[in-house]
Amino acid sequence: MSIRLIAALVFITLCTHHAVAQTDSTGKVKPTVEYTDNHPTYVLGGLTVDPIGNYDEEWLKGLSGLVEGNLYEIPGNEISEAVRRYWKQGLFSYVSIDIDSIKENKAYLHVALRPQPRISSIRYNGIKKTEREDLEGRIGLKEGSQLSPNTTNVVKTLIKRYFDEKGYKNAQVDIVQRDDVTSKDKIIVDINIDKQAKVxxxxxxxxxxxxxxxxxxxxxxxxxxxxxxxxxxxxxxxxxxxxxxxxxxxxxxxxxxxxxxxxxxxxxxxxxxxxxxxxxxxxxEGQPYYIRNITWVGNTVYPSSLLQRILKMEKGDLYNQTLLNNRLQVDEDAIGNMYYDNGYVFYRLDPVEINVDGDSVDLEMRITEGQQATFNHVRISGNERVYENVIRRELMTKPGDLFSMEAIKRSLRTLANMNQFDPEALQRDLFKEIKPDQESGTVDITYPLVTKGGDQVELSAGWGQTGIIGKVGLKFTNFSMQNLFGKGNKRAGFMPQGDGQTLSLSGQTNGTYYQSYSLQFMDPWFGGKRPNQFSVSIYYSKQTDVASSYYNSNYYNNYYNYLYGYGSSGYNYTNYYDPDKYVQMLGVSIGFGKRLRWPDDNFSFMAELAYTRYMLKSWQYFLITDGNCNNINLTLSLSRTNIDNSFFPRKGSEFGLSVSLTPPYSLWSGKDYKNLATNYQSATYQAEAQEKYRWIEYHKWKMSFKGYLSLTNKVKCPVLMMRTEFGLLGSYNKYNKSPFETYYVGGDGMSGYSSGYATETIGLRGYDNGSLAGNTTNNAYAYSRMTLELRYPLMLESSTSIYALGFIEGGNAWTDVKKFNPFNMKRSAGVGVRILLPMVGLMGIDWAYGFQKYINGSKAGGSQFHFILGREF
Missing domain, CATH: 3.10.20.310 (membrane protein fhac)
Structure with a gap:
């Protein structure tokens, strides 16, 4: 209905109702109003409105814009305008203004209103459930809201646009409303959609x-x-x-x-x-053009020669406007980013074609540098989990500091590595929150944090040679030691939180045969003032063997009896449990590390002092079978990391170099290691082995590198991961090699309950666990591994993150360090998937094919499935 028509109806209504005296439904006689060509003027004596639902009466009066005591022509433009104001709200299906009475040239008006009916239910017809859910989020139409003609048109447009984006160019939308007979002033809305076929x-x-x-x-x-x-x-x-x-x-x-x-x-x-x-x-197309001359104007910070080198476009080059724009603004090492990183936020560079001669173009690079900007307000939003000072100590952007994009990127990485916030949401939304102010020469920045659960609970079960093995693990990544006994502080249930410390507890057992318990604590800012890391851990484990008769009986190969322990003779497999064959390990370690400033502050150094006691009895899997062995070692580690995301890095690298050293006891012990414990069949072997291995000695070296390369500039893009690593376990005395800390190579890389117990487990997909090295007669003292992996993100959300991968991999292990050859590899290839879930952590599965099917005459490679839980191998 047009505004002119509404005004005309109001005029007719007013004239008709008040041209003569009339009687309303209550029997009250309304005044007679005579109209002439000149509309009479009255003082507005009062205004009443019909009550509408929960709307405030004074607010409804105010919508009219009419003020008591003012003069108005009745009917006149002001009255028509008042009607228009009510219609404009979209809340009413009927609007009318009548004169109730006239006293002493004062008119008393009444506004009759009827509300738009509210929606009791919405029905989508002709589409799938997922499409309905998408539309509900887009159009914002909900039960209880009102449906005006304007709203109807908007909803139709939004639905059409949604299906246009999906390729349904000819989709038809019809919105039908009907009275709800079960509720007054309510309607049922049917949204009928005919998508038709995709174009x-x-x-x-x-x-x-x-x-x-x-x-x-x-x-x-x-x-x-x-x-x-x-x-x-x-x-x-x-x-x-x-x-x-x-x-x-x-x-x-x-x-x-x-x-x-x-x-x-x-x-x-x-x-x-x-x-x-x-x-x-x-x-x-026209003709191709070429660059002839490039001149730089307005630059004072950087010389023209440097800018020309960074541009990487010379005289005679094709006039590639896309490349020119990339080198000026887009690429990571572009000229614009160089200025931006140095605080010149208000810098501008305009390439101007000052001369076009034939097929040649002369360019003048006009630079306006402006002043260097500093950070002003640095704000944090969305944090509900961590103390603010814990977040701020990780930021490289301090108020008053010179603006630097590199400092912002570093802050993004450190926040992501805290594992408390969604890194994808942070990277997506942060650049919208950078607000330069040219007048003051400052920049305000807000870090929009989206909290995610960093704590993890691990409940898992596996199958070992003696039955089901269960594991329970708790990892709290936002622990607060100072709040452990405090009151009224941040807590997640019973657990104090807020300081970003890590507390891990785990237990693994299958009852009789195997038990393992550990407790670890790590504070990344020990003392709270500097990024000095302090860690402490303690662990205990016991693994018991089975009797020799178990391996010699047919029960070992009988799956039913293996599961339930009964055979034709009624024996139970628990009879094979031998408590007199075991290995126990008790260990404790303490570490201290710090973030370095040279060569850059991506480097960190860590020193860890550890003690492990091995207690063995009739244990046949090491060079020593009985006795107690002690291992005191100092591990020094140098590492560097600048990846942008801990779960799905797109760029950056991780580098690590470490050495573990025990005291060289053989240099001063005076023992004849060459002739000590050399004959396994000797009656004195165990006594000699105890003497030889009472104090373990070795030096252990390890180097690892991972690099990440994004193949496009998009957020959802394939990423190439390249990895190379090697490890060497050396000895001070060639006759006193360590029986422990060797390498168990091959398989899924899941350490723990295996024949490679008390060794370092190294995965190589496509091969059986320990098939390259790791058993008693084949201890590995060196290994290498190389991987090329292509990853693609399927979902990167705060709730769930998933990526798929394909890989080629190679590695090997050697019993003698002198035979180490990193290019002599056992190769494999395969595909897999990784999933990161809150409270669960990392899970994954790989299928791999090992091309070396047999190693030393034993089955090793072929088709393999590998499962990952808790950590990437």
Whole structure:
């Protein structure tokens, strides 16, 4: 209904109701009002409105804009305007203003209103559940809201746009409302949607350019693809908005080839049967252009020679406008980023074509540097989990510091590595929260944090040679030691939190045969003032063997009896338990590390002093079977990391170099290690072995490197991970090699309950656990491993993160350090997936194929499935 028609109806209503005296429904006689060509003027004596639901009466009066005591023509423009104000709210289905009475030239008006009915239920017809859920979030129409004609039109537009984006270009939307007979002033809304078939691209015809360029131009279009074998896995949907964007990409592509004058002469989209379209594009390239001269104007911070080197475009080069823009603004080492990182937030660079001569272009790079900016307000939002000072100590952006994008990126990495906040949300939203103020020469920044659960609970079960093995683990990543006995502080249930410390407790057992318990604590800012790491751990484990008769009986190979312990003779497998065969380990360690400033502050140094006591009795898996052995060692580690995300890094690297040293007891003990415990069959072997290995000695070296390379600039992009590592276990005396701390190589890399017990477990996918080395007669004293892995993110959310991977891998192990050859590898390849869940942590599965099926005559490679739980191997 138009405003003019509404005003006319109001006028007629007023005239009709008040031209003569009339009687209302209550029998009250309303005054007679005579109208002439000149509308009479009255003082507004009072205004009443019909009560509407929960709306305040004074607010409803105020909507009219009429003020008691003012003069108004009745009827007149002011009254019409008052009616329009009510309609404009979209809350009413009926509006009328009447005169109740007139006293002494004072008119008393009454506003009659009827509310828009509210929605009691909404029904979507013709679409899937997932589409309905998407639409509910987009259109914002909910039960209890009101449906006006304007709202109806908006909802239709939003639904059409949603299905346009999905390729349903001809979708039809009809919104029907009907009274709800069960509730007064309520309506039921039916949203009927006929998606019809998707509109797909049949063929794309490009003319005006050489044939050799047509394929490249078609591939330059990101969202508009024709039917072909090349595009077999790509979407063929025709979406008008995406098509317009793709036309811009065609021009960019031709500009990148030096065709400065390129344009689209004409284009058309022709509808075909079966909801298909043909796209016709007539292009004009013109001639290619080349760079002749480049001059720099306005630069005072950096010399022109340096800027020219960074630009990487010289005289005679093709005039590639895409490359020019990338080198000026987009690339990580672009000129703009160099200025930006040095505080020149208000810098501007405009490349101007000052002369075009034939096929040559002269460029003048006009630079406005402005003043260096500093950080002003540094704010934190969304944090509900960690003490604010714990967050701020990790930030490299302090108020008053010179603005630096590198400092912001470093802060992003440190916040991500805290494992308390969603790194994807932080990287996505942070740059919207950088607010430069040119007038003051400062920048305000807000870190928009989205809390995620960093704590983990591990409940797992596995199968070992003596039955089911259960494991329970608790890891609290935001622990607070100072709040352990405090009151009123941050707590997650019974657990004090807020200081970003880590507390881990775990237990693993299958009852009789195996038990393992550990407790670890780590404070990344020991003392609270500097990033000095302090850690302490203690652990105990006991593993008991089975009697020899168990291995000699047919029960070992009988799965039913293996599970339930009974055979034809009624024996139970618990009879094979031998408590007199065991190995116990008791260990404690204490570590201290610090973040270094040289060569850069991505480096850190760690020193750890550890003691382990091995207690063995009739244990056949090491060089010593009975007695007690002691291991005191100092481990020194140098590491560097600058990855941007702990779960799915897109760039950066991780480097580690460590050495573990025990005292060289053999240098002063005076023992004849060459002739000590050399004959395993000797009656004195065990006594000699106890004497020889009472104090373990070795030096152990390890180097590892991981690098990450994003293959595109998109957030959701494939990432190449490259890894290389090796380890060496040496001895001070060649006749006194350590029986412990050797390498158990092959398989899933899950340490713990295996024949490689008390060794370092190294995974190599595609091979059986320990198949490359790790048993009693084949202890590995050296290993190497190399991996090339292509990863692609499937979902990166605060609740769940998933990525898929494909890999090729190689590695090997050697019983003699002198035979170490990192290029002599056992190779494998495969695919897998990784999932990160709150309170669970990392899980994954890999399928791999080891190409070396037999090693030393034993089955090793072939098709293998490997499971990952808790950590990447």
């Amino acid at each position: 797909k691209v049949n063929r794309i015809y490009i003319t005006g350019v050489p044939k050799k360029q047509i394929g490249k131009l078609k591939r330059a279009m990101k969202k508009t693809h024709e039917r072909s074998l090349v595009n077999l896995l790509r979407s063929k949907k025709f979406i008008p908005e995406k098509y317009e964007e793709d036309k811009g990409l065609l021009i960019e592509k031709m500009n990148a080839w030096g065709y400065r004058d390129a344009l689209i002469v004409r284009d058309s989209v022709v509808n075909l049967p079966d909801n298909k379209v043909d796209v016709y594009l007539d292009l004009y």
